[in-house]
Amino acid sequence: MLKLDIFLSALANGLMTGAVYALIALGLTLVYGVLHIINFAHGATLTAAMFAVFVMHNAFGIDPYFAIFILTPLFFALGYGVQRFVINPASHGDDSNILLVTLGLSIIIENALLAGFRSDTRSIDVPYGFSVVEVGNLFLSTPKLVAFGASFVVAGALWLLLARTDTGKAIRAVAREKTGASLSGINVDHIYAVTFGIGAACLAIAACLLMPTFLVNPRIGNAFVLVAFTIVVLGGMGSITGALIGGLIIGVVESLSGLYFGESLGQIGIFLIFILVLLFKPTGLFGARA
Amino acid sequence: MAPWLPIIAVVAALALLPLGLGSNTVLNFLSFAMIITIAAQGWNILGGYGGQFSFGHAVFFGTGAYAMALLQVRFGINPWLALPLSMALGALVGFAIGFLSFRARLRGSYFALVTLAFAELFRISANASGFTGGAAGVLVPLRLDPAQMQFADKRVAYWLALCFVAAGLALTLALARSRFGAQLVAVRENEEAARALGVDALGVKLKAITLSGAITASAGCLYTQKFLYLDANLAYGPWVSVEALLAPIIGGLGTVFGPLVGAVVLLGLGEVTKTVFANLMGGSIPGVDLVVFGVLLILCVAHAPRGVLGLAGRLLGKGRARP
Numbered sequence: 001m002l003k004l005d006i007f008l009s010a011l012a013n014g015l016m017t018g019a020v021y022a023l024i025a026l027g028l029t030l031v032y033g034v035l036h037i038i039n040f041a042h043g044a045t046l047t048a049a050m051f052a053v054f055v056m057h058n059a060f061g062i063d064p065y066f067a068i069f070i071l072t073p074l075f076f077a078l079g080y081g082v083q084r085f086v087i088n089p090a091s092h093g094d095d096s097n098i099l100l101v102t103l104g105l106s107i108i109i110e111n112a113l114l115a116g117f118r119s120d121t122r123s124i125d126v127p128y129g130f131s132v133v134e135v136g137n138l139f140l141s142t143p144k145l146v147a148f149g150a151s152f153v154v155a156g157a158l159w160l161l162l163a164r165t166d167t168g169k170a171i172r173a174v175a176r177e178k179t180g181a182s183l184s185g186i187n188v189d190h191i192y193a194v195t196f197g198i199g200a201a202c203l204a205i206a207a208c209l210l211m212p213t214f215l216v217n218p219r220i221g222n223a224f225v226l227v228a229f230t231i232v233v234l235g236g237m238g239s240i241t242g243a244l245i246g247g248l249i250i251g252v253v254e255s256l257s258g259l260y261f262g263e264s265l266g267q268i269g270i271f272l273i274f275i276l277v278l279l280f281k282p283t284g285l286f287g288a289r290a
Numbered sequence: 291m292a293p294w295l296p297i298i299a300v301v302a303a304l305a306l307l308p309l310g311l312g313s314n315t316v317l318n319f320l321s322f323a324m325i326i327t328i329a330a331q332g333w334n335i336l337g338g339y340g341g342q343f344s345f346g347h348a349v350f351f352g353t354g355a356y357a358m359a360l361l362q363v364r365f366g367i368n369p370w371l372a373l374p375l376s377m378a379l380g381a382l383v384g385f386a387i388g389f390l391s392f393r394a395r396l397r398g399s400y401f402a403l404v405t406l407a408f409a410e411l412f413r414i415s416a417n418a419s420g421f422t423g424g425a426a427g428v429l430v431p432l433r434l435d436p437a438q439m440q441f442a443d444k445r446v447a448y449w450l451a452l453c454f455v456a457a458g459l460a461l462t463l464a465l466a467r468s469r470f471g472a473q474l475v476a477v478r479e480n481e482e483a484a485r486a487l488g489v490d491a492l493g494v495k496l497k498a499i500t501l502s503g504a505i506t507a508s509a510g511c512l513y514t515q516k517f518l519y520l521d522a523n524l525a526y527g528p529w530v531s532v533e534a535l536l537a538p539i540i541g542g543l544g545t546v547f548g549p550l551v552g553a554v555v556l557l558g559l560g561e562v563t564k565t566v567f568a569n570l571m572g573g574s575i576p577g578v579d580l581v582v583f584g585v586l587l588i589l590c591v592a593h594a595p596r597g598v599l600g601l602a603g604r605l606l607g608k609g610r611a612r613p
Contacts, residue, residue, distance in 0.1 A: 024389045038399040090592035096343060099399055100539065100591050103345075107532065107584030111577030119576065218577070222528060226410060229403055265418070278404045279394040 005137050010259040011252060016144040018251020019151035023206040023244040024224060025231035025273055026155060027199030033238025034175040034195040037095060040102040041082075043225025044109035047198055048182070049075060049205040049207030050216040057124045060278040064126065064208045065146070066257055078202025106221070113218040121217040129212050147209035155244050158198070162240075170196055175238070223267070227254075230274040236284030246285070293463060298366075299549070301456040308445040317444050321516060323557045324451035325509050329530065330537035330549035331458035332506030339471060339537060341478030346409030347506050347534040350380045352525035354507025356416060357426040358514040364421075366587035369439035369515060376511045379502045384503020388496045402434065406531070413526035427521030430514060439515050451512050455550065458505060462546045474498055475523040475544070487579040493520060506534065536583055540590050542597030551598050 052071055056062040062070070066114050080273060082105070091097035132139040162168035173181040174191045180190045231250050235242025250270060257269040277284065302458045333347050344431055357376035361367040367375070391404050416422045422431075434442045464470040473494045476484035485491050514520055524530075533556070538544075541552025560579035566576045594601040 029556070040401065061334070082352060093594075096341075097591050097595075099343065101588050103532075104587035104591070106586045107587065108581050111580040111584065114577030115575045115581065116395050162428060214378045226407065229407075233403070268411065268414050268418075271407050275404060275411070277392075278396060278400060278407075279390055282394065282400060284397065 006259070007256075009138050010255045012138055013139055013144070013193075014252035014255025015248055016140070016148040016251070017255065018248040019148040020206055020209055020247075021224075021231055021251050022086035022244045022247025023151040023154055023202055023209070025228045025235070025247050026158060026240060026251060027202035028228050029232045029235065029238055029240065029243040030158070030202075031195055031199045032232060034171055035098075035192055037098040038102070038229075039196075039199065040099065040108060040225070041105035042199070042203070042228060043221030043223075044106035044113075045075075045079075045221075046203045046207060046224055047113060047177055047180075047218060047221035048109050049200075049204045049218065050211055050214070050220070051117060051218075052204075053207050053211040054122055054124055054216055057126070064124065064211045068205055068208045071208060072201045076197040076201040078197075080193045080197035083196035084189065087196070088192065106225075110218055112220060117218060119217060119219070121215045123215045124211055126212050140278055141213060143212040145211075146211075150205070150209055151247075152244075154202065155240065158202070160238060161198075167194060226274065230277075231268050232284075233274060233282070234277050234284055239284070242284055293467070294460070297456070297459045297463060299544070300550070301452065301459070304452055305449060306450055311341060314444065317448060319557065319561060321444070321448045321451055323553050324448065324455050325512050325516070326353075326533050326537060326557060327553040328451070328454050328512065329454070329506045329509035329534040330541075330553055331462060332502045332504075332509065333469045333534040333542065334538040334549045335462065335465065335474075335505065336498045336502040337390065337546065338538050339465065339474045339478065340495060342397065342495060342498075342499070342534065343402050344405040344502075344531070345535070346405030346531050347502075348526045348528065348530035349405065349409040349412050350384060350503040350506035351510040351513070351530045351534065352409070352412055352416065352522075353383050353503075354380045354510030355520050355525040356422055356428070356510075357507070358511040359520060360431050362430055363428055368437070370437075373439070373508070373511050375439040377507050379446045380507020380510070381500045381504035383507075385496060385500045387503075388499035392492055392495050392499075406528075409526055409528070409531055413522045416526055417522035427524075432518060435596055437489065440518070447516055451516075454508055454512065457548070459546055461505075466546060469485070470494065470497065478544075532583075536587060538597075540586055540597055541548070542599035543595075545597070545599055548597055548599055555598055556586070559583075559586070 024042075028039060028042050031037065031042075041208050049071060052074075053064050056067050056070070057064060073260050082264055086105070087098060087101050091101045103138065126143075131142040133145060134140075135140055160168075162172060170181070170186045173184075173186060174188055174195075178188055181191075227250060231243055231246040234249065235244070237244030250273070253269050253273065254267070257265055261269075297364050304320075307320065311317070329347060331346065332350065337343050354376045357379045358372050360371065361372035361375060362369055387405065387408055391401055396404055417425055432440065434440050436446070439450075441450075465474075472483065472487045476487070476489055477491050477494050481491050510525065513525075533553075536551035537556055538549045539552065540556055541550065542548030559582055563579045563582045564574065568574045590597060596603075
């Protein structure tokens with residue numbers, strides 16, 4: 001009986017972490033779906049957002065959940081500006097150049113954080129950090145439950161935005177047929193930048209949801225970025241449903257392999273899935289395009 | 291003979307450098323720059339000439355470094371024999387990764403990602419396994435004896451690394467002038483067209499990654515023999531991969547001298563930045579040199595797609611427009 005409880009609690013933990021992973025992967029998959037590029041600066045941007053939450057909490061006493069309302073628009077603007085004024089002009093629109101420019105950005109962000117905050121690992125101390133909710137025999141961490149719920153809300157909002165708004169329609173038009181969209185009067189550069197901004201905004205929300213239970217150091221983006229790539233590849237590049245389900249699967253895989261094979265091997269499981277999916281089914285579970 | 295003259299001149303000049311400069315710091319810098327140059331030369335064959343951007347060349351560097359250390363420490367094999375064995379292992383890892391990825395038709399960002407994942411897989415495994423010494427790393431015992439490839443005179447270690455750089459330069463030039471080199475460039479420019487003309491694209495890419503793996507592994511071997519210590523982050527860390535790809539991109543992608551120029555410029559600027567900031571702020575600041583690398587990468591992609599060499603050619607008015 002006890003064994004089943006441990007299994008169920010690992011499963012629940014995996015699902016809760018997986019939902020935040022999904023949120024991180026959403027921005028990446030959206031940017032891929034529209035710009036057809038892989039944003040290597042995704043992990044570093046998440047780290048920057050986590051440090052922003054840390055500074056807001058420690059210097060100004062701002063609660064991470066309240067910080068969502070400040071950091072989301074801020075990171076949207078940052079993402080918009082970076083795509084419009086750095087990535088786009090520097091890469092001349094060439095795919096391998098974009099790869100290199102985003103790699104350059106990730107090096108800059110990560111090491112600027114290292115220079116500013118040193119390599120120490122930091123966390124924030126909120127009163128509800130260790131509070132739990134009892135469900136049956138399981139004790140579930142409240143901040144993780146909040147993150148779980150919020151991730152679905154954000155994914156739903158993103159879906160509504162894409163399906164129902166004019167901006168969403170323009171984004172989908174650019175993703176489908178760039179030249180056609182531009183001929184019908186859509187400003188493609190603007191839509192690219194908006195998409196990039198949404199990706200960064202998702203990261204800001206994820207950072208606010210993660211900080212009450214996670215640690216941050218300048219190099220943590222590396223760990224997250226490969227997880228996010230794995231989810232995006234597993235779910236199918238550009239698929240939002242795929243990112244959600246992929247996130248949950250990866251969260252559970254990490255949690256269960258951590259339980260049965262030890263902490264360090266949980267990560268190995270993720271890389272193996274990543275390589276195997278790329279090699280044998282690069283379109284992922286929900287991807288339409290090869 | 292004429293195309294080989296620049297290589298002979300550059301290598302001769304580099305060989306004479308330590309005779310004029312007695313400083314240990316400069317010598318250490320030069321030795322390290324040569325090791326990075328070799329890793330970058332390996333990357334340049336696959337990435338520069340073949341157009342396959344690997345983000346995980348640490349996998350070859352680390353395999354060479356670990357094989358070199360473990361063959362000596364665990365199996366008592368002489369380093370002069372361990373060196374070719376380690377390079378062969380690097381070639382084998384290159385062939386295996388190439389076989390898996392190119393057969394699955396991975397290219398562009400997908401290839402970059404899968405190489406990164408392989409490097410991380412190796413890093414975590416090396417960090418977790420008892421055979422590789424786990425997180426504590428491997429220590430090669432100090433035995434200052436040329437027969438053990440350890441030299442009391444630091445200049446000899448530098449000259450040894452320089453020999454590998456020279457061999458790499460000669461090999462790259464030979465490759466650029468060969469039929470295989472032409473096929474590689476054809477695959478880079480347009481794989482479908484190359485295949486339509488009868489080029490065995492898979493075979494060409496496999497040859498390139500195997501060669502690339504062997505060369506980059508030799509850089510790892512020299513690293514082990516110079517520093518006599520390594521762990522998973524030094525050998526397989528993402529920084530090795532980044533330096534291996536930054537040097538050719540900054541120096542000049544798909545050129546013979548690009549990796550050498552890039553490595554010297556990159557590491558030189560890194561040292562200057564570290565010193566300037568240490569003097570300004572009264573203490574060393576981690577990461578500032580790497581911020582400069584990132585800025586340099588973006589500036590190069592934006593304004594000097596042919597790297598420092600291309601830029602120099604343009605400034606000297608000798609820049610020829612590419613056909």
